[in-house]
Amino acid sequence: MSAAPGRKSEIKRQTRETDIKVNLEIDGQGRAEIITGVPFMDHMLTLFTVHGFFNLTIKAKGDTEIDDHHTVEDLGICLGQAFKEALGDFSAIKRYGLAAVPMDEALVRVSGDFSNRPYLHYGAEIKDQKVGRFDTALVQEFLRAFTLHAGLTLHVEVAHGSNTHHILEAIFKATGRCLDQATAKEPRMTGPLSSKGSL
Numbered sequence: 001m002s003a004a005p006g007r008k009s010e011i012k013r014q015t016r017e018t019d020i021k022v023n024l025e026i027d028g029q030g031r032a033e034i035i036t037g038v039p040f041m042d043h044m045l046t047l048f049t050v051h052g053f054f055n056l057t058i059k060a061k062g063d064t065e066i067d068d069h070h071t072v073e074d075l076g077i078c079l080g081q082a083f084k085e086a087l088g089d090f091s092a093i094k095r096y097g098l099a100a101v102p103m104d105e106a107l108v109r110v111s112g113d114f115s116n117r118p119y120l121h122y123g124a125e126i127k128d129q130k131v132g133r134f135d136t137a138l139v140q141e142f143l144r145a146f147t148l149h150a151g152l153t154l155h156v157e158v159a160h161g162s163n164t165h166h167i168l169e170a171i172f173k174a175t176g177r178c179l180d181q182a183t184a185k186e187p188r189m190t191g192p193l194s195s196k197g198s199l
Contacts, residue, residue, distance in 0.1 A: 006025070006027075007025070007026035007027055007086045007087065007183075008023070008024065008025045008026070008086055009022075009023070009024050009081075009082045009083075009085035009086040010022070010023050010024075010082075011024075011078045011079075011081045011082045011085065013074060013077065013078050013081075015070075015074070017062060017063050017070040017071075017074070018060065018061065018062040018063070018070055018071055018074040019060070019061045019062070020058070020059070020060040020061075020062075020071075020074055020075065020078045021057075021058070021059045021060075022056070022057070022058050022078045022079060022081075022082045023055075023056070023057040023058075023082075024054060024055070024056055024079070024082040024083065024086055025054060025055035025056075025086075026054060026083075026086050026087070026183050028049075028053055028054045028055030028056075029053060029055065030049055030050040030051070030052070030053045030054065030055070031049070031055045031056070032045065032046040032049035032050060032055075032056050032057075033056075033057040033058070034046055034049070034056065034057070034058045035058065035059055035060065036058060036060040036062075036071060036075060037060055037061055037062055037064050037071055038062075038064060038068045038071055038072060038134065039132075039134075040131060040132060040133075040134035041068075041071075041072055041075060041134075041142075044139075044168065044169070044172040045058065045075070045079075045172070047169060047172045047173050047176065048172045048173070048175055048176040049176065050176070051101075051172075051173045051176035051177050051180075052175075052176030052177060052179050052180040053176075053180050054176070054179075054180075058075070058078075058079075060074075060075060062074065067135070068134065068135060068138060069135070069138060069141065072138040072141060072142050073138075073141050073142065073145050074145075075142060075145075076141065076142040076143065076144065076145030076146040076149070077145045077146075077148075077149050078149075079146050079149075079150075080145060080146040080147065080148060080149025080150035080151075080152070081149045081150075083150040083152070083179075083183075084149060084150050084151055087114065087183060089191075089192055089198070089199065090114045090116065090151070090192045090193075090199055091189070091190065091191050091192050092185055092186050092187070092189045092190060092191070093114065093182065093183055093184065093185060093186055093189075093193070094181060094182055094183070094184045094185075094186050094193070095113060095114050095115070095182055095186075095192070095193040096111070096112070096113050096181070096182055097110075097111065097112045097113075097177070097178035097179055097180065097181030097182030097183075098110070098111045098112075098178060098181065099111075099173075099174045099175075099176075099177035099178040099181070100159075100174065101170045101173045101174040101177065102170065103161070103166040103167070103169050103170040103173070104163065104166050105160070105161055105162055105163060105166065106158070106160065106161025106162070106163060106166040106167045106169075106170045107158075107159040107160055107161065107170065108124075108156065108157065108158050108159065108161070108167065108170035108171050108173075108174045109156075109157045109159060109174065110154065110155065110156050110157070110171070110174035110175050110177075110178040111154075111155045111178060112152055112153060112154045112155070112175075112178045112179060112182050113152070113153040113182070114150070114151060114152055114182055114183070114199075115151070115152070115153050115199060116151040116199040117151070117153055117199075118147045118148040118149075118150070118151055118152060118153065119147065119153045119154070120140075120143050120144050120147045120148075120153075120154050120155075120156075121154070121155040121156065121157075122140045122143060122144075122156050123155070123156060123157040123158060124139075124140070124156055124157075124158045124167065124171065125158070126139075126164055126167065126168075127164065128164040131164055131165050131168065136164060136168065139168055139171065143156065143175075151199075154175070154178075156171055156174075156175070158170075158171075
């Protein structure tokens with residue numbers, strides 16, 4: 001599957017639990033228009049978009065009166081699908097990315113590989129179960145769904161930090177910067193960056 005024209009994509013997902021539309025432009029300027037019904041995720045996905053220099057529009061409604069789980073997980077599914085559709089078979093991209101982001105006392109490192117072998121290592125021990133009303137365990141659920149549907153290997157490592165909000169901000173900023181590198185065009189390649197010739 002070749003990359004979508006202009007490395008853009010549109011994903012729609014409607015279930016009994018959620019109704020989500022995602023528009024992604026890989027080669028953007030960091031423009032974010034995100035309304036998910038989960039304010040903390042609006043904030044985190046805006047950081048991801050701005051620091052990754054993507055253009056991202058998300059409109060989502062979900063059964064948040066129950067809790068945020070279904071919406072957050074389905075956001076990960078849709079965003080992963082959006083990257084996969086926009087990048088196609090990962091031809092002519094750098095493929096790998098690595099970013100270390102400090103946020104005051106917190107430091108997070110994220111490394112990624114568009115390998116078509118989804119895997120998430122989440123090395124974050126979050127001491128607070130809640131930030132405001134947001135369940136911090138849902139960040140891992142979001143990233144797991146995202147990596148699975150993007151065909152992405154992602155390693156998230158929290159080097160240190162004490163403020164949960166700062167740690168989670170650094171995770172999303174670092175992930176954005178990591179994927180900005182990994183999706184960068186590689187003019188010396190015509191197919192996927194692999195000694196096998198395909199991923």
